[in-house]
Amino acid sequence: xxxxxxxxxxxxxxxxxxxxxxxxxxxxxxxxxxxxxxxxxxxxxxxxxxxxxxxxxxxxxxxxxxxxxxxxxxxxxxxxxxxxxxxxxxxxxxxxxxxxxxxxxxxxxxxxxxxxxxxxxxxxxxxxxxxxxxxxxxxxxxxxxxxxxxxxxxxxxxxxxxxxxxxxxxxxxxxxxxxxxx
Numbered sequence: 601x602x603x604x605x606x607x608x609x610x611x612x613x614x615x616x617x618x619x620x621x622x623x624x625x626x627x628x629x630x631x632x633x634x635x636x637x638x639x640x641x642x643x644x645x646x647x648x649x650x651x652x653x654x655x656x657x658x659x660x661x662x663x664x665x666x667x668x669x670x671x672x673x674x675x676x677x678x679x680x681x682x683x684x685x686x687x688x689x690x691x692x693x694x695x696x697x698x699x700x701x702x703x704x705x706x707x708x709x710x711x712x713x714x715x716x717x718x719x720x721x722x723x724x725x726x727x728x729x730x731x732x733x734x735x736x737x738x739x740x741x742x743x744x745x746x747x748x749x750x751x752x753x754x755x756x757x758x759x760x761x762x763x764x765x766x767x768x769x770x771x772x773x774x775x776x777x778x779x780x781x782x
Contacts, residue, residue: 618643620651622666622704626713629766630777631657647679651704658781660699663692667705667740674745674752678703680726681736691734694722700781701727705742712765714740715780720762 619641631638641653641664651666667676680701681689692698701721703714721727728734741747741756742763764777 618648620653620664620666620704622651622706622711622713623653623664625711626702626704626766630764630772630774633772634774634777636781646683647681650679652679657700657702660781661697662700662702663698664702665704667703669707673739674747674749675739675741675756676705676707676745677737677739679737689736691726691728691736692718692721693728693731693734694718695730696727703740705740707742707744709768710742710744710765711768712742712763714742714759714762715764716762724758 623641627638630636636658637656638658639656641655644652644654646652647665650668651664653664655662655664663680665678665680667678670677680692680703682692682696683689692701696718698718701714701716701718703716705712705714718727722729725733726735726738739752739755741752741759743760743765745756747753747756762780764773764780766772
């Protein structure tokens, strides 16, 4: 485990006592055991309710979020936007200095992370391409969520290709972790 300071110039708040519990758990259960190198997270003042922070993991720029369970729909919701210099929020763009979006999910005894490369999110019109398209928030469907609508099933199918389960009752698939974080 190696820590270094990040040089990201996002609007940040001090990280003392604000690092999301899911990120602390992932570092302990996966990143440290795999000897991944990561920087200390820089907490983002906006989207703090989603544990928004930035850090580097094995030299790759990460945007981290914690998804939330919503009362009426299957899956979990998470915001993934940036604020432009003029004020309005907008989707991330393929040209932004981000490599991975890591979305942490939890329900009851289930825990895991979606580890999405920026290019994959662009292919699914979540990250904008050349300022066109993109979304400011998405719903994620971990394997323990039973989807019923055709659209949710289709979304869950491609999302699960980028999911790392972090179980508490069986071994973690470190080979999969390495593949997703390469």
